[in-house]
Amino acid sequence: MQSVFEMMVRKGEGSYAKKDAELDMLHRVVAYCLNEVDCRRQVVLEHFGEHFNAADCRGTCDNCSGGFAVEAKDLTRHAQSIVRLFMSVRSIFPLFSLLSLPSFLISSDSPLFLNR
Numbered sequence: 250m251q252s253v254f255e256m257m258v259r260k261g262e263g264s265y266a267k268k269d270a271e272l273d274m275l276h277r278v279v280a281y282c283l284n285e286v287d288c289r290r291q292v293v294l295e296h297f298g299e300h301f302n303a304a305d306c307r308g309t310c311d312n313c314s315g316g317f318a319v320e321a322k323d324l325t326r327h328a329q330s331i332v333r334l335f336m337s338v339r340s341i342f343p344l345f346s347l348l349s350l351p352s353f354l355i356s357s358d359s360p361l362f363l364n365r
Contacts, residue, residue: 255346276348288313 258271281292288303289310295301308314331350338353339345345353 252346252348255348259344279348285312285315286317286319 254275255272258268258275261268261271263271281289284292288301288306289312290306291301291303303313306313335345335347335350338350
């Protein structure tokens with residue numbers, strides 16, 4: 250249930266600590282790509298230790314120019330449910346990754362799949 254990139258990192262050379270660091274970097278890149286809300290300029294500059302006010306972007310990045318309204322919601326209960334589900338699945342499949350959870354839930358091979 251791992252991505253191809255995760256498998257490449259796990260099968261690559263290096264210590265477990267190095268592989269964990271590489272997986273962390275991979276997950277950060279994926280999170281950056283999937284982020285449709287935060288100012289891209291702010292995220293990139295903060296990655297390099299610089300401060301940037303997203304208001305100064307003035308719609309020059311794809312996320313700021315999208316015109317999406319952001320609404321704050323408390324999703325704590327949902328997040329706790331997802332963590333419990335993840336931990337349950339991980340107890341059965343130790344190498345299962347959190348990034349694999351959505352695919353696992355909608356896969357026809359998944360034991361949780363419901364025929365519609």
